[in-house]
Amino acid sequence: MQAFLILEDGNVFAGTSIGSTRDVISEIVFNTSMTGYLEILTDPSYAGQAVVMTYPLIGNYGVCYEDMESRKPWVDGYIVREIARRPSNFRSEDTIEYFLKKNDIPGIAGIDTRALTKILREKGTMNGMITCKEDVDIEKAVKELKAHKVTGVVKKVTCKEKKSYLAKEFVPTSADLARSGLKVRPYKTGHYKVALLDYGSKDNIKDCLLKRGCDVTVYPALTKAEEIFADNPDGIMLSNGPGDPKECVEVIEEIKKMYQRDVPIFAICLGHQLMALACGGDTRKLKYGHRGANHPVKDLKTGRVYISSQNHGYVVEDGTLKKEVAEKYFINANDGTIEGYHYLGKNVFTVQFHPEACAGPQDSEFLFDEFINMMEVQVCQK
Numbered sequence: 001m002q003a004f005l006i007l008e009d010g011n012v013f014a015g016t017s018i019g020s021t022r023d024v025i026s027e028i029v030f031n032t033s034m035t036g037y038l039e040i041l042t043d044p045s046y047a048g049q050a051v052v053m054t055y056p057l058i059g060n061y062g063v064c065y066e067d068m069e070s071r072k073p074w075v076d077g078y079i080v081r082e083i084a085r086r087p088s089n090f091r092s093e094d095t096i097e098y099f100l101k102k103n104d105i106p107g108i109a110g111i112d113t114r115a116l117t118k119i120l121r122e123k124g125t126m127n128g129m130i131t132c133k134e135d136v137d138i139e140k141a142v143k144e145l146k147a148h149k150v151t152g153v154v155k156k157v158t159c160k161e162k163k164s165y166l167a168k169e170f171v172p173t174s175a176d177l178a179r180s181g182l183k184v185r186p187y188k189t190g191h192y193k194v195a196l197l198d199y200g201s202k203d204n205i206k207d208c209l210l211k212r213g214c215d216v217t218v219y220p221a222l223t224k225a226e227e228i229f230a231d232n233p234d235g236i237m238l239s240n241g242p243g244d245p246k247e248c249v250e251v252i253e254e255i256k257k258m259y260q261r262d263v264p265i266f267a268i269c270l271g272h273q274l275m276a277l278a279c280g281g282d283t284r285k286l287k288y289g290h291r292g293a294n295h296p297v298k299d300l301k302t303g304r305v306y307i308s309s310q311n312h313g314y315v316v317e318d319g320t321l322k323k324e325v326a327e328k329y330f331i332n333a334n335d336g337t338i339e340g341y342h343y344l345g346k347n348v349f350t351v352q353f354h355p356e357a358c359a360g361p362q363d364s365e366f367l368f369d370e371f372i373n374m375m376e377v378q379v380c381q382k
């Protein structure tokens, strides 16, 4: 069946429908990862967005369910050049096309994703509609697209109840073993208790802590700081998540209270942006975001560059956090934007990129060890 992608600027791409045939309006973003399509589809940070994959062939190693980064796919839509009809991989359980259909996600294949990405790079991220209808009134659709706004996505993706996971019960999947193998740290199991705030957390954040011997309790995004402190955690993790950070007003208020206490905090992506907002900083939207698995980030203390996995449309605006509050930890080596902060006089550090990878390189997974060292020092000082 034919499908169309109509962009806010009036451009129309014709292709073939994959997945659900229902209409969808969404923000259109592109991801340059060459692999890891299932991790991308199931990353809750994509809620409210339809993803264009720039790599031309998607689905060639099938769907390996243990690679999912959350319980279901969250993208609004999926846009590819070519979808592999017959995957080849001993771990594969389904095709991507079947996975999209089963989860009611509309998609479009067979379009020139290079031309589409060029438009998004030149004009910036914009809204689009995926539809199978041939008789759509383009002018009317463009008006609707211009008015569309992504809202309320953190509330949509966060867990409904708190849930605890014990390090001693952690069973690595074959993917975990392939990823980390012998690198799993020999920490005493259950040594530290970490509170993980789920703003749309990828599973590998929890797993990176569990496999390092931390017990992890995952809390819904709107949990009050007092409730978390009542459980007496040794450290707090603020997760990644979808949408505009400035929309998370109630969450920011709770983070302010967490920051006041002496508990070590490590924050990733949305968590990093929310911590900056809680401490008086500001965020802004990037023209077309950073989404891919090879973004270079530079550690400003050592000068060392790590290749990181990224997925964000917003950044903390340089110079908005006071010098006495936070010091830049990482910057993006491509465009110089902020990629991390150390908060001065606090056991708090945050990163804009994804040290948990999945998909992408594990260069920066050591940051979880840095967080554990912080908890170790804090516990020894008590």
Ligand SMILES: NC(=O)CC[C@H](N)C(=O)O
Residues within 6 Å of the ligand: 045, 239, 240, 241, 242, 243, 244, 245, 268, 269, 270, 271, 311, 312, 313, 314, 315
């Ligand atoms: N992966 C994330 O946490 C993304 C953070 C935020 N929603 C952004 O797009 O910038």
